[in-house]
Amino acid sequence: MKKLLWIGCLSYFLIGLAHVVLGSILPVALEHYGKDYSQGGTLIFAQFAGFLGGVLLSPQLNRRFGKRSGLLIAAALLCIAELSYMLLPPWGLMFVIAPAAGFGFGMIEAVIGTIIIAAIKENTAVAMSRLEVLFGIGAMVMPLIASGLISAGYWRMSFLVVAVCSALTFIFWARISFGELDHTLSRRKPDAVTGHVHAVESSDGVSPAGHGITGSTYRGRNLALMSLFVVFFFLYVGTEMSLANFMPAILIEKMNMKEAGAALSVTCFWIAMSVGRLFAGYIAEKFQYRVYVLYSCLAAVLLMAIFPFTNQIWSAFLIILLLGLAFSGVFSIALVFASKMLPGTEESTPSILIASGGVGGAILPLLTGWSLDHLDVNQSTWMLAIFTLGLLIISLVTYQWQSKHRTASV
Numbered sequence: 001m002k003k004l005l006w007i008g009c010l011s012y013f014l015i016g017l018a019h020v021v022l023g024s025i026l027p028v029a030l031e032h033y034g035k036d037y038s039q040g041g042t043l044i045f046a047q048f049a050g051f052l053g054g055v056l057l058s059p060q061l062n063r064r065f066g067k068r069s070g071l072l073i074a075a076a077l078l079c080i081a082e083l084s085y086m087l088l089p090p091w092g093l094m095f096v097i098a099p100a101a102g103f104g105f106g107m108i109e110a111v112i113g114t115i116i117i118a119a120i121k122e123n124t125a126v127a128m129s130r131l132e133v134l135f136g137i138g139a140m141v142m143p144l145i146a147s148g149l150i151s152a153g154y155w156r157m158s159f160l161v162v163a164v165c166s167a168l169t170f171i172f173w174a175r176i177s178f179g180e181l182d183h184t185l186s187r188r189k190p191d192a193v194t195g196h197v198h199a200v201e202s203s204d205g206v207s208p209a210g211h212g213i214t215g216s217t218y219r220g221r222n223l224a225l226m227s228l229f230v231v232f233f234f235l236y237v238g239t240e241m242s243l244a245n246f247m248p249a250i251l252i253e254k255m256n257m258k259e260a261g262a263a264l265s266v267t268c269f270w271i272a273m274s275v276g277r278l279f280a281g282y283i284a285e286k287f288q289y290r291v292y293v294l295y296s297c298l299a300a301v302l303l304m305a306i307f308p309f310t311n312q313i314w315s316a317f318l319i320i321l322l323l324g325l326a327f328s329g330v331f332s333i334a335l336v337f338a339s340k341m342l343p344g345t346e347e348s349t350p351s352i353l354i355a356s357g358g359v360g361g362a363i364l365p366l367l368t369g370w371s372l373d374h375l376d377v378n379q380s381t382w383m384l385a386i387f388t389l390g391l392l393i394i395s396l397v398t399y400q401w402q403s404k405h406r407t408a409s410v
Contacts, residue, residue, distance in 0.1 A: 003178060004178050005116070005120070005127055007173065008112050008127075008131055009131055009133075009134040010168070010172065011071075011112050011169055012109070012131040012132070012134040012135040013134040013138040014075075014108065014165045014166060014169050015105045015109050015135055015138065016135040016137060016138020016140075016141075016142070017138040017142045017161065018078060018104070018105040019138075020139050020142045020143060021146065021161075022044060022047060022085075022101075024143045024146035024158060025149075025155045026040050026044070029155070032088065033091050035091065042095075045362065046095050046098040046102075047101055048102060048361075049102065050102025050103040050104075050106065051102035051105065052102075052106065052358050052359065053102070054103035054104065054106025055107065055109065055351050056351065056352075056355050057107070058070065058110040058351050059110075059348050059351050061073070061107070067186075068185040069186070070111055071107075071111050071169075071173045072174055073107075074103070074107035074108045074111070075166050075167075075173065077101075078100075078105055078108070079104075079166035079167050079170065081097050081098075081101035081104060082101060083159070083160070084097045085097055086157070086159040086163065104166070106354075106358070109354060110351040110355075112131065113128070113131075113351075114350045114351065115185070123281065123285055124340075125281040125285050125329075125336050126281030126282055126285055128335060129277045129284075129333070132277045132280075133274055133277040133278055136270055136273050136277060137274060140267070140270045142162075145158060222345070226338075226345075226349070226352070229334070229353055229394075232391060232394045232395070232398075233331075233334070233356045234359060234360035234364075235364070235388075235390045236327075237331070237356075237361040238357075238360030238361055238364025238365065238387065239388060240331075241360075241361040241364065241365050242367075242368040242384060243269060243320075246365065247262075247266055247269060248266060249372055251265055253372065253377040254316070255316065257313065264317075265316075268317055270324070272321045273324045273325075273328045275324075276324060276325040276326075276329060281329065281332070281333070283329070284336075289333050289334075289336060290337060292329065292333050293330060293337055293395045294392075294395045294396060296326050296327070296330050297392040297395045299322070300330075301385065301388045301389050301391075303322050303326060304381065306319060308378040308381045308382060308385075331357070334353075335353060335354075338353055341398070341401075364387065367383075368383070371383055
């Protein structure tokens with residue numbers, strides 16, 4: 001299991017790099033092509049569309065080819081796409097490459113999450129938190145690498161960094177053995193004639209056939225619960241991406257900070273996120289997933305409610321650091337929490353929730369950007385506070401839901 005976890009961490013590090021590499025070099029790339037920011041935004045949206053496709057199609061591809069083969073396909077596709085980016089092809093071809101890159105790292109994220117949640121039954125939250133730490137490190141490191149390469153005049157080499165990491169990930173997944181887990185990772189689930197899932201139960205704890213994606217359905221209680229988690233992930237990822245993308249603009253508008261100083265707010269946010277993720281899993285395992293998610297959302301609401309009243313730079317940065325800590329484990333712990341509350345859906349639930357988060361990560365930042373153009377900056381921050389209030393309400397409902405379910409089962 002240790003080998004599986006560490007290669008999973010490498011994969012999430014790769015995802016962190018891939019998520020931000022295009023944005024890191026976008027200004028200089030647009031200057032090279034002679035394009036404006038609206039066209040750059042369209043390119044990023046095309047990559048997001050590929051990401052969403054990779055997440056949504058991963059369960060089907062896993063069943064057809066097996067999880068290991070699915071990961072190899074995704075890593076190879078990502079590697080080829082990043083190398084193609086590096087060649088700086090005609091602008092029109094970039095809209096072919098971008099969805100391919102997004103599909104690659106979207107599928108990797110969904111498959112790794114599914115594998116870890118299904119295979120690691122004890123301290124699952126700790127394992128997922130470690131993955132998220134490496135994602136955060138990748139997201140922090142890539143802009144620094146890109147900045148240095150831009151200064152040296154080799155900005156296109158930023159894509160090579162991701163391509164090399166993709167190749168290494170491919171090699172590790174292709175060559176390393178995980179013992180008895182190898183059978184599960186390579187297993188193709190559909191029957192060639194009937195299309196039904198083969199009934200295989202292994203000691204790694206993966207759900208047997210009949211409780212996987214084809215045997216499980218979201219009906220009644222499960223449908224209502226899944227709908228709540230879909231909205232939760234939509235709001236959470238959208239809020240997180242809004243903060244990560246627009247915090248500098250908020251500080252510039254609110255406190256007249258210079259761009260260089262305001263940009264440090266994003267660094268502080270991601271540092272706090274990464275540090276918090278080191279401990280989030282252990283805390284969640286000790287105090288229960290539902291308690292962790294509830295109090296994290298409560299802390300986020302309080303901090304976002306205080307933020308509009310801050311008028312000093314030091315207090316704003318303090319709020320940003322605390323927000324990073326509050327949000328640090330929400331994604332991974334809520335993902336595990338949802339999977340545990342919907343037993344037998346481990347194959348499909350992570351993909352659906354990651355996809356809903358991806359949609360929120362695209363839509364809510366657009367809304368936040370519009371609000372900064374048309375509303376007062378404090379009104380924009382209140383809007384973000386309302387998003388976090390939605391998270392708190394849903395976490396409270398699921399908290400009570402699980403309490404009633406446990407009481408009824410006793």
